[in-house]
Amino acid sequence: MKIEDLIRPNIKLMKAYTNAREEFNGKADLYLDANESPFGQFNRYPDPNQNILKKRLAKYKQVSENQVFIGNGSDEIIDLIIRLVAEPGLDKIMLFPPTYGMYEVTASLNNVSSIKIPLNCDFEIDYQKVEPLLQNPALKVIFICSPNNPSGNNIPKETILKLLNNFRGLIVIDEAYIDFSSENSCLEFLRNFDRLIILQTLSKAWGMASLRIGVAYSNPKLINYLNKIKPPYNISNVNQNLALEGLNRADQIEQNIATIIQERKYLTLALSAVKIVKKVYPSASNFLLIEVDNADLRYQQLLELGIILRNRNTQISNCLRVSIGTPKENQTLIHTLKELQ
Numbered sequence: 001m002k003i004e005d006l007i008r009p010n011i012k013l014m015k016a017y018t019n020a021r022e023e024f025n026g027k028a029d030l031y032l033d034a035n036e037s038p039f040g041q042f043n044r045y046p047d048p049n050q051n052i053l054k055k056r057l058a059k060y061k062q063v064s065e066n067q068v069f070i071g072n073g074s075d076e077i078i079d080l081i082i083r084l085v086a087e088p089g090l091d092k093i094m095l096f097p098p099t100y101g102m103y104e105v106t107a108s109l110n111n112v113s114s115i116k117i118p119l120n121c122d123f124e125i126d127y128q129k130v131e132p133l134l135q136n137p138a139l140k141v142i143f144i145c146s147p148n149n150p151s152g153n154n155i156p157k158e159t160i161l162k163l164l165n166n167f168r169g170l171i172v173i174d175e176a177y178i179d180f181s182s183e184n185s186c187l188e189f190l191r192n193f194d195r196l197i198i199l200q201t202l203s204k205a206w207g208m209a210s211l212r213i214g215v216a217y218s219n220p221k222l223i224n225y226l227n228k229i230k231p232p233y234n235i236s237n238v239n240q241n242l243a244l245e246g247l248n249r250a251d252q253i254e255q256n257i258a259t260i261i262q263e264r265k266y267l268t269l270a271l272s273a274v275k276i277v278k279k280v281y282p283s284a285s286n287f288l289l290i291e292v293d294n295a296d297l298r299y300q301q302l303l304e305l306g307i308i309l310r311n312r313n314t315q316i317s318n319c320l321r322v323s324i325g326t327p328k329e330n331q332t333l334i335h336t337l338k339e340l341q
């Protein structure tokens with residue numbers, strides 16, 4: 001399917017809002033066009049297109065600037081993608097639970113229903129079950145989370161390629177945790193596949209969750225449509241600047257990632273030796289999914305001791321999700337777990 005045929009007709013037809021900083025984006029002596037205050041430190045609107053930040057990301061990822069879109073967190077991009085292609089009340093998305101909750105929540109908010117194909121017991125996509133559904137004309141977007149949250153595993157490239165080759169709609173690969181994985185990003189697939197969006201974020205490995213910087217990489221046509229429907233000034237100037245500073249500390253970030261991966265190994269071993277822990281799932285991310293004897297009880301006991309894990313019991317029976325902390329935090333966790341009765 002052509003990209004134009006995927007976009008909702010009202011979005012193709014609508015005229016985009018043009019803000020003051022888009023109508024004039026050069027240098028001037030007097031800016032009297034945007035009803036800003038002439039006083040103060042934060043008085044000017046930010047660059048609506050985040051050009052400097054995009055340039056920096058494009059260079060880092062070796063893609064063109066016009067293949068980069070920045071959202072107020074990946075969560076904003078997930079919403080924009082669904083609104084771009086899925087007609088409320090008619091269309092559907094597909095997702096593979098247990099997975100990141102925002103795909104379904106955002107679809108529901110937009111009155112778009114979710115076709116859910118559960119991952120198998122190894123948290124892999126059961127392609128046999130998916131294949132017959134790919135022809136459904138109402139199915140517009142497939143969300144793949146790899147490494148998957150909360151299971152932590154990579155989705156094999158082979159499965160992703162099968163989906164890319166056989167689905168006529170849009171495929172979104174959410175790579176929020178890719179920097180912790182030994183697998184390569186799917187960015188290289190952008191060369192051969194048009195209807196593909198890769199989501200990454202500065203919230204996890206880059207340690208900038210509070211700045212809310214999510215990034216989409218795709219082809220320029222889809223990026224342009226996302227630009228057309230995004231809120232005009234979706235990333236604050238302060239956050240654009242702080243993100244740029246953060247990206248200049250790539251060496252430090254790489255060290256931090258190495259530490260987290262080392263701690264992942266330590267925690268995997270240490271957790272496996274704790275009596276109440278029944279299973280530690282392998283992880284390609286910065287968290288571990290563990291099965292315990294009684295997730296609700298252990299979650300509550302830890303909470304009372306000041307340690308908060310994510311209770312995933314309703315998604316995966318008796319499972320807790322543990323984010324990997326500093327070496328000291330991880331040791332505290334292990335000591336505390338060993339003493340639980």
Ligand SMILES: *Cc1c(COP(=O)(O)O)cnc(C)c1O
Binds near residue numbers: 076203209
């Ligand atoms: C944490 C996470 C994100 C990040 O979202 P932001 O809005 O960029 O902070 C995206 N996808 C998944 C699967 C996540 O776990």
